[in-house]
Amino acid sequence: MNRVLHYFSEALTHRLEQRKWLEEHQFLVxxxxxxxxxxxxxxxxxxxxxxxxxxxxxxxxxxxxxxxxxxxxxxxxxxxxxxxxxxxxxxxxxxxxxxxxxxxxxxxxxxxxxxxxxxxxxxxxxxxxxxxIALPDPPPRFKKxxxxxxxxxxxxxxxxxxxxxxxxxxxxxxxxxxxxxxxxxxxxxxxxxxxxxxxxxxxxxxxxxxxxxxxxxxxxxxxxxxxxxxxxxxxxxxxxxxxxxxxxxxxxxxxxxxxxxxxxxxxxxxxxQTLALTGDPIELMVFLNDNPMGSGYDFPGDGIVSLDAYVAGYTVMDRIEILKNNRVIHRVHPSDNQHTQHMERGFLDVTFGWGEKHSLCQWEAAITIEKGIIRSASPRLRGEDIVDPLDNSDNERIIPHFTSTRNTASLTVVTRGNPTATTDATQGFALEIEGSEQSVVHIHAKGFWHEELHYLEASYLLSSLSCTSRVAYLNGFVSPAVSISQFHPIEQCIGEVHTEVNAQPGDFFYARAFTNNGDCAWSSPCWVR
CATH class of the missing domain: 3.20.20.140 (Metal-dependent hydrolases)
Incomplete structure (x- = not known):
């Protein structure tokens, strides 16, 4: 995947070295x-x-x-x-x-x-x-x-x-x-x-x-x-x-x-050429005078370098920051971007879970887009968290399964309710959708909960999600639920920085990005030699 190359084609028109580098690379997780x-x-x-x-x-x-x-x-x-x-x-x-x-x-x-x-x-x-490979041999007995x-x-x-x-x-x-x-x-x-x-x-x-x-x-x-x-x-x-x-x-x-x-x-x-991510595959790329992150750049004679950063997220991007020697020198807020009123391209979060704590629900669900296209999808699948190696899990293991096509995203998964009011144990995915005001989001789900099979179906105009989210419960109060997020226009989920900065030998630069749902991305640094 390389959404940076696609989203920022205009900015890359006159940055030929960066375009060439991005054309030769793909983003993996x-x-x-x-x-x-x-x-x-x-x-x-x-x-x-x-x-x-x-x-x-x-x-x-x-x-x-x-x-x-x-x-x-x-x-x-x-x-x-x-x-x-x-x-x-x-x-x-x-x-x-x-x-x-x-x-x-x-x-x-x-x-x-x-x-x-x-x-x-x-x-x-x-x-x-x-x-x-073979494991290394044990150390000699009685020796350090x-x-x-x-x-x-x-x-x-x-x-x-x-x-x-x-x-x-x-x-x-x-x-x-x-x-x-x-x-x-x-x-x-x-x-x-x-x-x-x-x-x-x-x-x-x-x-x-x-x-x-x-x-x-x-x-x-x-x-x-x-x-x-x-x-x-x-x-x-x-x-x-x-x-x-x-x-x-x-x-x-x-x-x-x-x-x-x-x-x-x-x-x-x-x-x-790496990033540290908390969750979503946020594509973040930084160039220092056209040199990619992770590399060094020879000190320029005039002490001025150009820095370009590109960020492609899966939900609203709160801020993108550029740091020089660990201090923020530039900040942008894509979440403030104005967007066109007609529906074109943007992102939806689909999330399953909630309900009684430790109450298992086995979901089979599909989201179908009518009169629209799924351009990309990113699963958000969690394992059951066990922090202490001595803790035990009593739950039978069921591996989640996610697929997506041009019109449908499907998920089979088990949710357990959130173990505390501040611990997120939900499951879900993010969808990049291209559509119009006539596009419709259909959800078809069934959940096996408390030894009974329950069915859930709902349909929402994509335009109705432009300013609000939707929630459906599987079987009434404190039962598991599904959340369809507000539709986030693409302008608020991506961002770019183009600036010139003073640099001296030994200086280093990196970028970090933060989304409204708490996901973060940190780039590897670039150095001035």
Missing amino acids: GDLHNHCNISYGHGDLEDAIAFAAEQLDFFSVTGHFAWPDMEEGTIPPEVQAYHREGFARLRTQWSHYNQLLERASERCISFPSYEFHSFQAGDYTIIHKNLG DERLMKLLDSTDASKDELFCMPHHIGYKQGYRGIGWEFFHAQASPVIEIVSMHGSAESLEASPKYLHTMGPRSGMNTMQGGLSLGHRFGVVGSSDHHNASPGSYGCGRTGLWSTDRNREAIWAGLSSR
Whole structure:
């Protein structure tokens, strides 16, 4: 997909280098760090692979592998025990893991990975380019485990076909947050800055760190690392522990790639042509004097550089910000854009869920557009969140399934009600629709709830959704419901920035975008050499 090239064709008419670059790239979405029961976690590997295939282009499922300095912390014996059991389980599952990942790549490009915990250096996911790798040998008995430190010191991601990705970097060092003194850009082209742990773009970033492991701390953020002079790209991962790669709202990676294959994806990751996303596949691209994000640019003689940014969202874009050396220097608000009164192109959110807490409803639903066209669609599928690896899920697993055609989007999914009044456990999708005032949105749904099958049908003129949303309940008060959002005109869901800025060697720039529904996107930086 490359909606940026389509939406901003006029702006790119006179920016030929940028147009050429965009014509050679497509936008992909992945999740390189998440878990299931191959180590400690929940859900089968088969389920994780099936879940990934519903909404991702590439993925990994990560095995918990080792914790070299575990005994140096004040960890209760029972917590140490389940970690050791998980590490041992991974070795018994590794052959099966390799076999299933090989088959998975026929639908969704898979990369093998395993994870080191570390109080000292912070946690790292070791991601390999090629399938069928062997796990490293256990360390010699009664000797200190130096395997992670050796990887960080010696890996060259451009040659070794693996890289070491720090994750949940925001925790305090000594509490599994990143130790910047052990970070090497050669080994780690990208850093995971957002996951179900929260966002570590900055100390004020949303979502907050609310996990049991603690709050964000000091310089352990994207901005902290950049201010120390480190160079890296940024990604998001779900870090989900229940076989749900790409679970909506937990974290994903956006990638500009020349193709949807292993070689091209790996090259894009290594070149830092990446975004950190919370949920929606917001296409964000930044050029510094026509050089793409993730790259360096030689200092210009006059000290002036042009900066161009393009953002294509799936709902109303609240703001787009350009940062220089961690300070906002430019801000636009696409949500303020005026739009034409006649219906042409825009976005609808379709959401299923609500009802009594922990009350399962199995949905089969279809949205059909009459006298209109579905131009693109983006599923918003969530796995059941389990934050503590020792927690359990009593719910039978049903993998969601989403499809879309020129006129119809279909979803089979289970909703459970929201576990708290501030926790979103809904399921759904976003649709880009091209239509007119005569277009009609039809919904046909059935839901199996409380051991009974209920039916729901409704139709709405697209023009009636221009200033309001619609809601339908499956079976009365506190039953599950469906929400059809207000129709959002495309002018309010996309945005661009074209500006000239002063620059000096060592300066860095990046962009971030925020939507009205809480989704965020952060670009990898560009540097002035």
